[in-house]
Amino acid sequence: xxxxxxxxxxxxxxxxxxxxxxxxxxAGEPGTSxxxxxxxxxxxxxxxxxxxxxxxxxxxxxxxxxxxxxKWQVVGASAEGAAVYxxxxxxxx
Numbered sequence: 001x002x003x004x005x006x007x008x009x010x011x012x013x014x015x016x017x018x019x020x021x022x023x024x025x026x027a028g029e030p031g032t033s034x035x036x037x038x039x040x041x042x043x044x045x046x047x048x049x050x051x052x053x054x055x056x057x058x059x060x061x062x063x064x065x066x067x068x069x070x071k072w073q074v075v076g077a078s079a080e081g082a083a084v085y086x087x088x089x090x091x092x093x
Contacts, residue, residue, distance in 0.1 A: 002025070002026040003023065003024070003025045003026075004023070004024050005021075005022070005023050006021070006022050006023075006024075007019060007020070007021050007022075008020050008022075009043060012040055012049055012050075017042060017043050017044060018040055018041065018042060018043060018049070019040070019041055019042075019043045020038055020039070020040045021038065021039045021041075022036070022037065022038040022039075023035070023036070023037045023038070023054055024036055024062050025054075025062065026062045026063055029061075030061070031057070031060065031061030031062065031063075032056070033056060034056065034057050034060075034061060034062035035054050035055060035056050035057065035062070036052070036054070036055070036057055036062065037052055037053055037054030037055060038050070038051070038052050039051045039052075
């Protein structure tokens with residue numbers, strides 16, 4: 001199993017000053033046990049604006065690339081409830 005925990009900063013709904021913390025887990029093929037989770041929060045106040053607890057993806061595959069160990073990709077992944085967040089997530093840069 002391969003796991004990456006990451007942090008990034010950027011915009012949320014067009015506003016700067018937000019941080020995203022995320023976890024991606026590649027549990028091997030065919031991807032049915034792969035997991036994703038994240039939290040987006042105001043960097044200054046720490047107030048959470050979006051959260052998706054770590055959970056198995058429903059449709060897709062998290063892939064840790066052997067040929068490029070620094071490169072991860074999430075292929076067609078969606079998690080339970082993630083569709084509600086999809087528009088907002090796309091604004092995180």
